[in-house]
Amino acid sequence: MRRPSGITLIVSLILISPGCARRPRPVSALKPTAFGAALVESSGGKQIGATGMVLAQPLAVQVNDEQGTAVTGALVEFSGPAGVSFDPAAGLTDSSGQLSTNVALGSMAGRYQLTANTLTKTRRSVELKIEELALEYQQQVGLQLDDRYCSRCHNPESTPERVSNSDNLEVKPHAFTDGVTLNKMTDADLTAIISHGGPALNKSALMPPYGYTLSKADIEALISYIRLISDPPYRASGMFDAQK
Amino acid sequence: MQSSKNSLSSLWQRLFGHPVRAFGVVSLLLLISLAIAPAKNYFSEWRHYQRRYLTLIRSRGDAVTLQRHFHGGIQQIWLPQLGVVDRCTTCHVGLKEASLADVSAQPFRRHPVIPHTLDQFGCVMCHRGQGPATTVEEAHRSTLAWEQPTLPARFVQSSCGQCHRAPLTGTPQLNLGRNLLARYGCVHCHTIKLPDGSAIRPTDDPPSLEHIADKSTREWIYAWLKDPQAYAVTATMPNFKLSDPDARDISAFLIANSTPIPGDTVPAAKDLKAPDPTAGASLYGESFCASCHAVENAAGNVVGGNVGPELTRIGNKVKPEWLRAWLRNPRVYDSGTAMPHYRFTDQQVSLLTAFLGNKTDSDLLAKVHLDAPTPEQIAHGKLLVTEYGCASCHEIGGIKKPDNFAPELTRVGSRPLTQISFLPGMPHTVPDYISAKIRQPRSFGSALKMPQYTFAPAEADALTTALLSLTDRALDLPRALTVPAEPPSTYQPAGKAGQLMADLACFSCHAINGRGSDMAPDLSWEGSSVQRPWLQAFLKNPGTLRPALIRRMPRFNLSDSDVTELTDYIMTVYQTPAFDRDSMPSSGYPPTQVEQGRQLFYSKYACQSCHIVDTKVDKGYIGPTLTEVGSRLTAAWIYHWLKDPQAMRPGTIEPNRNMDDEDARALTAFLMTLKSSARQEAKK
Numbered sequence: 001m002r003r004p005s006g007i008t009l010i011v012s013l014i015l016i017s018p019g020c021a022r023r024p025r026p027v028s029a030l031k032p033t034a035f036g037a038a039l040v041e042s043s044g045g046k047q048i049g050a051t052g053m054v055l056a057q058p059l060a061v062q063v064n065d066e067q068g069t070a071v072t073g074a075l076v077e078f079s080g081p082a083g084v085s086f087d088p089a090a091g092l093t094d095s096s097g098q099l100s101t102n103v104a105l106g107s108m109a110g111r112y113q114l115t116a117n118t119l120t121k122t123r124r125s126v127e128l129k130i131e132e133l134a135l136e137y138q139q140q141v142g143l144q145l146d147d148r149y150c151s152r153c154h155n156p157e158s159t160p161e162r163v164s165n166s167d168n169l170e171v172k173p174h175a176f177t178d179g180v181t182l183n184k185m186t187d188a189d190l191t192a193i194i195s196h197g198g199p200a201l202n203k204s205a206l207m208p209p210y211g212y213t214l215s216k217a218d219i220e221a222l223i224s225y226i227r228l229i230s231d232p233p234y235r236a237s238g239m240f241d242a243q244k
Numbered sequence: 245m246q247s248s249k250n251s252l253s254s255l256w257q258r259l260f261g262h263p264v265r266a267f268g269v270v271s272l273l274l275l276i277s278l279a280i281a282p283a284k285n286y287f288s289e290w291r292h293y294q295r296r297y298l299t300l301i302r303s304r305g306d307a308v309t310l311q312r313h314f315h316g317g318i319q320q321i322w323l324p325q326l327g328v329v330d331r332c333t334t335c336h337v338g339l340k341e342a343s344l345a346d347v348s349a350q351p352f353r354r355h356p357v358i359p360h361t362l363d364q365f366g367c368v369m370c371h372r373g374q375g376p377a378t379t380v381e382e383a384h385r386s387t388l389a390w391e392q393p394t395l396p397a398r399f400v401q402s403s404c405g406q407c408h409r410a411p412l413t414g415t416p417q418l419n420l421g422r423n424l425l426a427r428y429g430c431v432h433c434h435t436i437k438l439p440d441g442s443a444i445r446p447t448d449d450p451p452s453l454e455h456i457a458d459k460s461t462r463e464w465i466y467a468w469l470k471d472p473q474a475y476a477v478t479a480t481m482p483n484f485k486l487s488d489p490d491a492r493d494i495s496a497f498l499i500a501n502s503t504p505i506p507g508d509t510v511p512a513a514k515d516l517k518a519p520d521p522t523a524g525a526s527l528y529g530e531s532f533c534a535s536c537h538a539v540e541n542a543a544g545n546v547v548g549g550n551v552g553p554e555l556t557r558i559g560n561k562v563k564p565e566w567l568r569a570w571l572r573n574p575r576v577y578d579s580g581t582a583m584p585h586y587r588f589t590d591q592q593v594s595l596l597t598a599f600l601g602n603k604t605d606s607d608l609l610a611k612v613h614l615d616a617p618t619p620e621q622i623a624h625g626k627l628l629v630t631e632y633g634c635a636s637c638h639e640i641g642g643i644k645k646p647d648n649f650a651p652e653l654t655r656v657g658s659r660p661l662t663q664i665s666f667l668p669g670m671p672h673t674v675p676d677y678i679s680a681k682i683r684q685p686r687s688f689g690s691a692l693k694m695p696q697y698t699f700a701p702a703e704a705d706a707l708t709t710a711l712l713s714l715t716d717r718a719l720d721l722p723r724a725l726t727v728p729a730e731p732p733s734t735y736q737p738a739g740k741a742g743q744l745m746a747d748l749a750c751f752s753c754h755a756i757n758g759r760g761s762d763m764a765p766d767l768s769w770e771g772s773s774v775q776r777p778w779l780q781a782f783l784k785n786p787g788t789l790r791p792a793l794i795r796r797m798p799r800f801n802l803s804d805s806d807v808t809e810l811t812d813y814i815m816t817v818y819q820t821p822a823f824d825r826d827s828m829p830s831s832g833y834p835p836t837q838v839e840q841g842r843q844l845f846y847s848k849y850a851c852q853s854c855h856i857v858d859t860k861v862d863k864g865y866i867g868p869t870l871t872e873v874g875s876r877l878t879a880a881w882i883y884h885w886l887k888d889p890q891a892m893r894p895g896t897i898e899p900n901r902n903m904d905d906e907d908a909r910a911l912t913a914f915l916m917t918l919k920s921s922a923r924q925e926a927k928k
Contacts, residue, residue: 050416050417051356051397052396052397052398052400053397053398053417053702053705054398054701054702054705055702056700056702058700058701082348087701102701102702104398107397108348108353109356136356136357137356137357137358137414138356138357138358138414140414140415140416141413141414144413144414144416145413148895148897149897149899152866152897153853153866160547160794161794162792163791163792163865165792165853165854165864165865165866168853168863168864168865169853169863169864204850205847205848205849205850206850206852206853207853208849208850208853208899208901209899209901209902210899212899212900212901212902213890213899213900217359220357224357
């Protein structure tokens with residue numbers, strides 16, 4: 001009667017002990033077959049998505065070894081703030097050292113800092129931070145308006161489909177992400193310059209007035225969008241940072 | 245046994261032994277039972293949340309304002325017309341508080357800014373769930389009495405689609421889903437009726453297979469049937485996961501069933517010398533084939549338009565004699581094709597045929613070896629074609645398009661859970677069901693016919709969103725409360741010019757009177773906009789008006805009489821009712837007014853940020869180049885455009901400047917002096 005209970009005690013201790021070891025990790029049935037030294041982002045970072053929705057492009061990361069060559073079979077785990085989901089949340093890198101996952105952002109608008117994580121040979125954890133943006137309805141409208149009316153001049157990046165006009169202008173327009181400049185402007189300033197053009201704030205006439213083209217709600221939507229994508233982040237009241 | 249009986253009887257004695265004591269105990273019990281209801285109410289979930297909310301706002305700067313807005317007790321939004329009884333605001337107390345934007349804990353978040361107010365629409369119109377419920381479980385989740393849980397945030401745009409049939413700026417996901425629904429052939433098999441009784445119409449154009457043997461080989465058909473995306477990643481046709489023998493038999497049937505059309509193949513001319521491949525490539529570029537067709541480049545990116553099929557491996561697909569006939573006049577093989585009739589010379593046709601014929605992938609058909617088909621195989625192929633509903637999309641000789649081939653989806657967003665067979669382990673909700681059906685249709689049973697699509701997760705979600713908008717509510721709403729889409733235009737230009745416009749497939753790129761595509765400018769008022777000589781010259785040799793554009797109008801090698809026919813028609817028929825195009829002169833403006841216009845152009849209105857009038861100094865890249873605008877546009881058009889660009893072309897990027905009459909006239913005067921150099925020289 002005494003011996004079996006002793007065995008049960010030992011067995012249950014063995015069963016419990018892995019659970020107590022260090023901090024809890026997400027339970028994953030995957031066993032890495034290789035270990036890397038560094039994690040880099042391949043694609044899918046800095047996307048602009050919508051609250052609660054799957055990002056248009058998957059997020060792909062790559063595991064490299066000390067020499068910078070891709071590592072196949074390394075375990076990568078993704079994590080993020082509450083509300084973010086990954087499909088899959090963990091996996092082994094493929095033959096090109098990459099793992100991609102589909103990310104659905106949480107239901108609050110704002111910046112989401114995601115983390116990809118892999119282990120080195122010495123079981124040291126390597127982290128990679130990736131940032132994504134989630135827009136809510138109003139900012140979504142702002143994005144569409146930006147795309148139609150503003151981005152041709154205010155986005156300096158050119159694509160084959162759409163060549164930027166930014167470099168053609170004598171006075172360079174500020175990119176909407178340029179938080180250093182735009183965060184100093186109040187909502188009233190931005191409303192004035194959008195409605196009445198550059199001269200309203202003693203700035204260049206190359207910025208035309210859109211007050212007779214866009215509605216008041218449109219302009220509010222645009223400003224809400226500009227505030228959200230601003231880098232460094234705009235921290236006036238009414239903004240939420242998903243990292244918190 | 246005996247001892248417990250003893251202790252029970254002693255307990256009884258102690259409680260009820262004495263009448264006074266018994267009365268006291270019974271009163272106490274009554275009191276307790278009477279207290280249950282108020283206690284239950286006091287400890288209810290919603291009171292708990294309201295108390296937590298009050299604690300939350302107490303520490304905030306605007307506590308007093310928030311406190312004033314707060315009303316305790318059960319809150320209700322009642323909208324009889326919409327059938328809404330929502331008590332959600334009982335717990336979701338901060339929905340209207342803009343200052344709570346930093347609060348992420350539910351149920352206290354503020355609601356994102358949307359064009360509707362809570363008091364007008366309530367909550368369940370968009371979020372579904374059980375509005376009158378006052379517990380978290382009953383309001384949000386499926387219960388025995390209520391099967392529709394709240395909608396996951398990723399599909400919430402579907403609710404906008406219940407009332408709004410037209411695309412909305414703020415719902416890109418819903419708009420995408422609806423486009424995919426029509427574009428990827430879903431509605432060929434599934435009927436979807438709209439509230440007005442019409443059905444969603446497919447926007448893809450699956451080719452007829454009645455004459456397929458003239459166009460393609462059986463080997464290619466076999467490889468395509470096995471995996472359409474192996475031939476072209478952008479292929480519309482989904483993968484039916486056919487077995488080797490099934491693909492063999494279907495390809496055998498399609499070839500055997502095909503009938504020839506006279507003139508749809510042209511043998512190679514012997515007298516033409518071997519074409520130069522670089523000349524073919526440059527002709528492909530000059531003809532702006534890439535405006536509609538894409539090709540996969542060395543980096544693996546698919547570059548080009550998506551109006552026509554991808555051409556990366558076109559040499560594997562089509563026979564050269566068919567391609568020659570197609571390039572000569574595509575309307576012989578397919579009278580309704582979106583491809584224009586280019587009027588290429590024989591030399592150009594053979595150049596392009598050779599160039600496109602070289603676009604092959606040697607691996608694609610390497611492993612395909614098919615023996616001559618037996619009659620049994622052909623008969624089996626025909627059976628399979630009927631079973632898989634191929635004729636729902638394609639015209640196939642001798643096989644009728646099946647009616648209601650797949651389940652109707654008109655009310656799929658409200659489908660009762662009892663009518664759905666869920667997979668084991670899957671959450672029992674309609675969104676989960678639709679989403680899984682789109683992603684992995686065959687996981688619901690290997691005998692199912694629905695093919696495997698290759699949608700990206702965001703696209704699959706968009707499609708699910710579009711389908712979830714097809715609810716009972718959407719169909720049964722009073723008509724006055726819905727926002728219908730514009731009915732599709734059936735505009736058809738008349739006469740010889742109309743035939744010519746069909747032959748040139750103008751509507752594949754341009755829209756006129758609501759019909760056509762938005763790739764190129766709307767031509768509904770072109771006759772009021774441009775001058776006749778310019779239009780004539782443009783149709784003969786189209787140039788580009790915007791320096792930064794990559795999709796351009798091709799040259800169709802039109803004859804003089806065709807050009808005159810088109811010009812006459814456009815100038816006469818496509819006029820705006822808003823003004824007379826000849827109401828302002830095209831020249832003779834006083835020099836002072838012209839000079840004033842020039843000043844306004846460069847200083848007050850800074851038009852040079854988007855337009856070029858002087859190629860030496862101006863760099864504006866967005867609007868059309870205006871160096872010769874005085875020879876292109878009518879003065880009246882310029883004047884009215886300046887007064888209100890959006891009225892002339894809705895959605896144009898040029899803002900309305902609220903220009904006064906004098907400025908608009910001066911700018912018009914200035915712009916009208918910018919004549920084309922050829923015509924200025926002729927004048928001298």
